[in-house]
Amino acid sequence: MAVNTRIFHCDEFFRLSREEKKEFQSIIQKELEENPIKHLDTEWGRFENLSPMSEEEIDRLAEEVLSEMTLEQKVYQMSCDNDARYAPLNPPRYNFIPYYAGEDLDLNIPAVKFTDGPTGIVMSYHATAFPVSIARGSTWDTELEERVGNVIGIEGRSGGANFFAGVCINLLRHPAWGRAQETYGEDTVLLGKMGAALTKGVQKHMMACVKHYAANSMENARFKVDVEMDERTLREIYLPHFKECVDAGAAAIMSAYNRVRGEWCGHHDYLLNQILNGEWGFKGFVMSDFIWGIRDTVDAANGGQCMEMYATQFFGKRLVDAVRDGKVDEIKIDAAVKRILREKIRFSFVGDKAQYSEEKMGCKEHAELAREVSEKSTILLKNEGLLPLEKDKIKKITVVGRLAVEPNTGDLKGSSAVFPPYVITPLQGILNEAGSGIEIKYADGRIPHQAQELSKDADVVVIIAGLTSLDEGEFITNGGDVGGDRKYLGLHPEDEDLIEAVSKANKNVIVVLQGGSTIIVEPWKNLAKAILIQWYPGMEGGTALANILFGKANPSAKLPITVPATPQQLPYFDMNATSIAYDYYHGYFLADKEKYPVSYPFGFGLSYTNYSYSNPKVTKNGDTITVSVDISNTGKIAGDEVVQLYIGYKGSKVERHVKDLKGFTKIHLEPGEKKTAIIEIDKEDLAYYCPESKQWVVEDIGYVALIGASSACKDLLKADFDLK
Template identity: 50%
Template sequence: MKVTREYRLSLTDKAQAIVDKLSLEEKVSLMSGKVDIESLMAEEARNPNVHYNYIPFGAGGLPQFGVDEMLFCDGPRGVVSGTGQSTCFPVSMLRGATFDRELETAIGHAIGQETKAYGGNLYAGVCINLPYNPGWGRSQETYGEESYHLGEMGKALTEGVQEENVMACVKHYAFNQMEISRFKVSVDTDKRTEREVFLPHFKKVIDAGVASVMSSYNLYEGEKVGHHNYLLNEVLKEEWNFDGFVMSDFFFGINDTVAAANGGQDMEMCGTEFFGPRLVNAVREGQVSESKIDDAALRIVRTILAFTQNDDKAYGTDVLANQEHVALALQAAREGITLIKNQNVLPLDKKTDKKILVLGKLAEKENIGDHGSSRVYPPYVVTPLQGLSKVSPESELIYYSGEDLAHAKELAEKADAVIFVVGYNYDDEGEYITEDQENNYTGAVGGDRTKSLGLHEDEVALLKAVGPVNTNSIAVLIGGNMIMMEDWKDTIGAIMMAYYPGMEGGTAIAEIIFGDVNPSGKLPYVVPFQESDLPQVNWDTESQWYDYYHGYTKLEKEGTVPSVPYGFGLSYTTFETSAARFEVKNQSIEAQVTVTNTGDRSGDEIIQCYIGFENSSVDRPVKILRGFERVNLAQGESKTVAITVPFEELTWFNPDTDQFELEYMEYTVYIGTSSANDDLLAGIVSLQGESYDV
């Protein structure tokens, strides 16, 4: 059965009856993680197959009262548990580039099934933090820079996971956008930025019925988020009517028993230090009301009952990395890999482009992303080099890492085509835990990209030296977010962003290079001409201010032309948009456009709808994304694509009235194939003075 919010709330009386029977100690036990980190680290030292979350992490559980243990599995590119059996999907940033809600829901189903196969009942892989600056090391775990898009993709994943009767956990709520300072930084911003930029995507996933929320490590306005009465109690539980439970981020998510319990924290994870006996004593000493404990226990019991008592879905280990799930991983890579530049280079011809030179150390690496808490252990990984060999077995592949530029140039002169594989790995970006930190059980180093958002110096030198030698040159970029290209892009004929493309990523890269698959990904971020066009961040700090504008909205507001616009991606076919229509209907703006495949092969296009606010009485973006649809078109085929934008997506937050308000004015509506004005058709719709329910 589908576990809806309404169904969960229907179990309130049953859950309350259970809570009423519990002692204080039993109720607090539900709020307490069970992992003994010292034992886990000792076991990891003895057994190479043991790693972070290799088995689900338990919390609570009172089987004598019919309440199952919460069993946690991490994500988001698959299930972290296991020792080499999980499907490793592409990172969320690549899946964001697909703009494909249906595919993300299907991936959610697969992940839910694999979570169950490991014995878990909660999946904590719905990561929707918004990268304020693309240098954030963990931004590969999220879908892109745009709040609306984050909410839509996070909602899709949540629905897929929970339709398998697995609790989904959305994270990291909130204002978690840096690694090196994540335990100490206090983020500050104004109220409009808070409500319009950094919280809407979380609300969308809450409204979709997500079962759990993980609070973040950082502070917000000077208060630790794991203790934050305003964020956890007032906004999440009271204003948004969240009916599930809040868990702390692991170990360092809370640091004060009384502040955490009173601030709205329901569960300490993954071990217990500040809850357990300390929380029992705090209640008995009158520092924490027992009603707080009752509320947390009710939330936990009700949620677990909803997902376990009538669970009709069971899966064995045969679903782990099975044919269907691996096919989904490959499909995601095919749909998300983004072609940024193509000067008549791609696709390569298997018949004429016989001698292929592959340059760059990453070409032979199993490079699937961060080695922190999101690390997934698949049965195999197809490298770019292996993928090229598999997809075009008749080609003569010559691989060279590229250290000697003179030798690389000699090889390039004799090749029919040159493929550079350049970018990052887990040492360059990822979850940051210092090597000397006591609890560094993940082995992560990673961190934020503090020095540069461009490629390594040796890779830039390789591209600039060898690129001009052979005009049939392709740069395949590996990384979790935007990579600067200005100092080398003119020396290369084609540029492809492959992100971290998962266990079948090498296959998808090769299929696109040789034209077996038509590229269709769209960048879920903007690429500027210079890093100074982006918001500036002090990555090692105790205080950081977030402005209202970031990403493409910042560039547009300042009149700065990007190198590559948000939502842009090339195809091997061509598309034409025409006959755009815009109207106000059913408390929404409805936009329609006819899309025609005018090229010589089938392909997918992603139609995007933006709303402009030039008539607003307050400061607002030039335009913001408010809808998208992916459409497949055969050669010569036309389809009408309709996108509906509810009025609530037009509102702004008025800090004087402390609520969202709808402006009655003319709005500009844009529909097309990227955020660039040249790729959009525009029209005007007017909201007069009617009474609209938002």
């Protein structure tokens, strides 16, 4: 019997046998060859070559186009151009070319042309692979992140896309989350400012989509888990970073797979209609996550969903029928379509077409930015006088570890996989920089005794250890479970054994950690004289590492997460949960509350120079609160220091964190130079959310400005103030 190709949902394809899938794909492929998909001749269709318009003019044009459309044409704007029959065809891999939604040949309306992220543009095999988002969060550098966004926007348009769905700002509640690498860290302020910067950079060229809204902080259970939390936790911890990106002008929001308080996020009237569109005044459109992002036609359309991706399963004809049956008011359809049309019009006159060409993807200039980002995102956790290495004193270096020769740029099997034209590995970077005057030996570490022997007479041993996309990332079950949430937060036991073995042969050990989240270091950290976190460092990671090791670059990165001493210092996490409660405490909030002796605090990072802080001050001008501190470079080389501002509360009537990050800035200092770092916040930044009054409340109490080099009390200077 021939396989049935008339499927409604992709699940029907996934349930086919291996042989049936092959037959299905062969039939569909033949259909597409006989009737190839046609596209508009121009990039923007009827919106091509428009002059920039005011918001009012965009509104009027969107309404004019909307008035021309039949119900079917309106719903088609809300539906992916793939139906469920075509979705399983994904040659040669996920998102190799853009995914189209809402291209109307009759009305000359362009598609939303989707490309994923956030490590770079997912399309093609020659895009620039930047360090992953958690690495970029370690830079605490919004200007740098906006530059990254600008390059991503150029490469996205060069590859034929107009929509980038890689502004991932899900809060890292627990470091076991498999996709931690795709976000910026554990704090809402850091997430919001970095996400807004990426949004602004991308949107110089194309639409940016912010994901996954909301409370998506688990991977294996993402399709089933129901997240419970109280209103203050939702409003103060899990939503502010999304609002920051909305305020930055984001074109779209992608709803999450999970439930919140029993309701699927893709249908969530409270999150989508009431908060996002209502309270925040969001003017863009909501896009579903792929395949399982919508579970019901009527609930999704009424709940605020605007576009189903990346296959039409519940919208399309089913949504047309729902409108005609009176289950969805056509007013809802008109509102959603107007949102989509507005963004298509708005971005049709964004960017300069002269900047876009295939040659721009992975070009030298963009690769140089990837190297700069990797240098500025590599964290120096420990240094007992071993770094930087001096070439005139070093004769022999042994490099150890399988990851020293592996192109390890992050998840290579999921929606954030980027395939650059080349990758500089750690060993190659060290070889390139060391030159002929230094002997470099390499051991993969599979035989610890061999690594010991090669390390005995070395001046220094560099061990590259950590994780790969097989350990974490998007959870893929087809062909064997790989990636997903992590079961263990330390290094692989063989890596820990290797560090121990090598340290017995040579005391000058440098451990370089690769990975996308926290790696517990307590079992072995005392065996290393220096520890660096390089995360997944992008296509130029090896070059960046060598520049740091040899002092051509001075580390300036700071932890965007807390590194606990034990898993017991973390919130409860169950990777297979069907329901889970998120409370007010995680990360440094929890460490502060419980006074945990963590390995390394949030915001921590060393440099090759030293900084001293003095003279903290608070001044007020209207609703603006200005906190300043003097900072001096007391060392011998230039460096960049991330200055962090936290606020504490004295006598609050409600439960508050011991302190909350409220702002940060990056200061460049030459040797001996002194500058005043200034961070401004608004009075409203001090507010808590009152569930009873449904208002943000600024208390007339005493506050403490804590400003300094990390979230640790010893690194912060205090200045009391009030609002009088």
